[in-house]
Amino acid sequence: MSMVVRVMLWGTLLSAVMLCSTKTIAANTTRLDISxxxxxxxxxANFGATQSVDLPSVSLNSLKMGLNEWTDVALGFQCTQGSKVQLRFTAGNGAYDAATLRTTLDKLGLKTRLSDVTGTVREVDFNFGEPLTFLVExxxxxxxxxxxPVLGAQELPAVGSYNATLMMEIVYL
Structure with missing residues (x-):
């Protein structure tokens, strides 16, 4: 039994020494205020985060002959002078090429174009997925x-309703 008491005493002494040694090594505390x-x-932007664009009905004949009219969507921005607007367009349902959206109707695409109408109207060359930066003077x-609407293939699409999704990422610089 005395052996057990000695072991307990040594354990108690070692614990006390460890506690004392940790208390004697006090860490410096530093306060960092961040603001x-x-x-x-x-x-x-002068337009909503989600927009719906209704295109006029198109006949298969006018689609085949390429006689379809453009439907315009205004994208206006109010900015401080000298800022920049960066846009990136992405085809939500895929694309036939760098500027033609796929639609939910097989073989039918939506050709896209972008124009800067701030001053002198000019067409802007763009491809889906590539950023465009505009300086706001x-x-x-x-x-x-x-x-x-345009043909997405050599054959005519089936008659019916369709839709497509174009996503636009906007970064203000």
Whole structure:
């Protein structure tokens, strides 16, 4: 029994020494205060986050002959002078080429084009997935996205309703 008491005493002494040694090595504490400001973006869009565009009905004959009209969608931005707007368009349902959306109707595509109508109207060369950057020289950037139905293959599509999704990522710089 005395052996058990000795082992317990040694264990108690070792614990006390460990506790004392950890208390004697006190860590320095440092306080770091961090602050910042949250500001509004340099631009705001003049259109909703989700838009629906209804295209006029198109006959198979006009589709075959390529006589379809463009349907325009206004994309306006109010900005502080000298800011930049970066856009990236992505085809939600896939694409036939760099500027033609696939639709839910097989063999039917939607050709897209983008125009800057802020000052002198000019067509903007773009491809799905590639970023476009616009410098806002005044306080407004006015763009026009246009779409029209086109053949996606050599054969005519079936008659019916269709839709397509075009996603637009916007970054204000």
């Amino acid at each position: 910042g400001s949250l500001i509004k973006p340099p631009c705001t 005044a306080t407004a950037l006015n763009l026009k996205l246009s779409v029209k």
